Amino acid sequence: MAKKYAVVAITRNGIRLALKLGERLEDSEVYSYAKYGDGLEQVEGKHYLFNGPVKELLPSLFRRYEGVILMFSLGAAVRLIAPLLVGKATDPAVIVIDERGEHVISMLSGHLGGANRLTLRIAELLGSRPVITTASDGQGGFAVDLLGREFGWRADSFAPVKAVSAALVNGEPLAFLQESGERNWLPAGARLPGHVRCCSEMEELSQFPITAAILVTDRLLAAEEEAVLPEHTVVYRPRSLVVGLGCNRGTSAEELEVVVKETLADLGLSLLSVRKAATAELKGDEAGLLSLCAKYGWELELFAAERLNTVTMDRPSEVVFRATGAYGVCEPAALLSSGAAGLLQRKRKSGNVTIAVSRIPFENIGGEGDG
Structure with missing residues (x-):
């Protein structure tokens, strides 16, 4: 696909706002309901008109775009996309914006799909209020499942991610140890929660009680090192x-x-x-x-x-x-x-x-x- 984002509008006010966003959001294409397009013409790679029900349009957009931005009510959006959902690893980011442009809501695939980041970007472009409900973002911290993603870090296994994420958002004692890789992994504006203890070496992990741990290292751990780790430990491999x-x-x-x-x-x-x-x-x-x-x-x-x-x-x-x-x-x-x-x-x-x-x-x- 040539563009990353599809902006969909079905009302006159929504179409006006969608076109405004389309001008400001790079890699986006606008889809307007022709009935309320008021003489607008299609422009290849920029603006398209559709005549049928929006529910017939959305399946193709879900397959073709990384993000789908809907300019109508949250309730309508829920009903329309529900039959299209497959899983968090494959579903696109979905953003909902009211037709007045007051609120930009991260609706689906906030982390893996990038909806939270896209929500903040759109809100800045439109001067709107972003609405993000995922716990780690709401607390101003970081998401375990996205750690180092922009640098290509990969986890040895994603099996413990859910439990480690739960420990992070629920304030349980968590250890963080980084031995290699990029240091600037914390998202802009985020802060390290007080219950996360940064360690400088493996020996520290056994010196205080923890329920979970995050390791960033290119080393294979020795058996005695693995023995001191809590059951819920995510090991990320930086590309170092x-x-x-x-x-x-x-x-x-x-x-x-x-x-x-x-x-x-x-x-x-x-x-x-x-x-x-x-x-x-x-x-x-x-x-x-x-x-x-x-x-x-x-x-x-x-x-x-x-x-x-x-x-x-x-x-x-x-x-x-x-x-x-x-x-x-x-x-x-x-x-x-x-x-x-x-x-x-x-x-x-x-x-x-x-x-x-x-x-x-x-x-x-x-x-x-x-x-």
């Missing part, structure tokens, strides 16, 4: 690791994948935390490498030989230089891509593959800079 890779021509994706997995396992690091693969520019067409990056959604960062040679190496290789023009590939590529001062894993060779691993030194993360 870079794998520097070198390989012989024609190396398969399967061989590359095995080397990456084995190396990370030996280091006690999560595959979910890999952000990028980095290598020499001449490997940019390597089918196995491209396939591996596509499988896991990794960015592939390429460096010219001249750039790789700007990194001082303890063990420069004449063999690699004759083949690539660089005295090393996996180590300098990992360092350049991550911006780290050192490596978590120096050059390691396995079959047709060489690998090095580094950690991105995000701002204000203590101890990250040493890579």
Whole structure:
């Protein structure tokens, strides 16, 4: 779909307001009931007219747009969208706005669908009052299920999210420990509730009573660490690791994948935390490498030989230089891509593959800079 949001209006006042919002809200298209369009014409990609009942229009909008904005009463909206609901993971954001534009209501998919954020954005554009009823947003805090979403953080399992969210909104003692990843995860204007205790190391989690915990780390936890965690613990994996890779021509994706997995396992690091693969520019067409990056959604960062040679190496290789023009590939590529001062894993060779691993030194993360 070309646009993200559909704005639907069925009254004259609603249509006027919808057109106003359509002009101000980027990536939006307006759908007006033709009977009250008063001579308005369709404009491709901007404004459409419909003649049939709105209930016949909504199913297609639900499938095509990330957000559906309805310019009529909340009661009517409830009745119209009820048959269309599937689940919070797939339903679009639904916003309801009264035709006078006084209130913008986050109706459906407030968190996962982004309706709460969209509500605040629309209210600002129209000078309206936003209405958000989800508990974590109402308390001015953060949502456990959306933590780090804009940075690509992924949870090991979403099974404990519901219980941890309940602990957060009900004021139960909750521990928060971040070892890696972006620091600016707290939404703008939000605050950390008083019952959330920030810890600097794992040992702190056993020093006070807690009913739930949130961990942000790229490390795989040892058995003794897992033993001190409460039953309701969410472990988020920030995208904080870079794998520097070198390989012989024609190396398969399967061989590359095995080397990456084995190396990370030996280091006690999560595959979910890999952000990028980095290598020499001449490997940019390597089918196995491209396939591996596509499988896991990794960015592939390429460096010219001249750039790789700007990194001082303890063990420069004449063999690699004759083949690539660089005295090393996996180590300098990992360092350049991550911006780290050192490596978590120096050059390691396995079959047709060489690998090095580094950690991105995000701002204000203590101890990250040493890579």
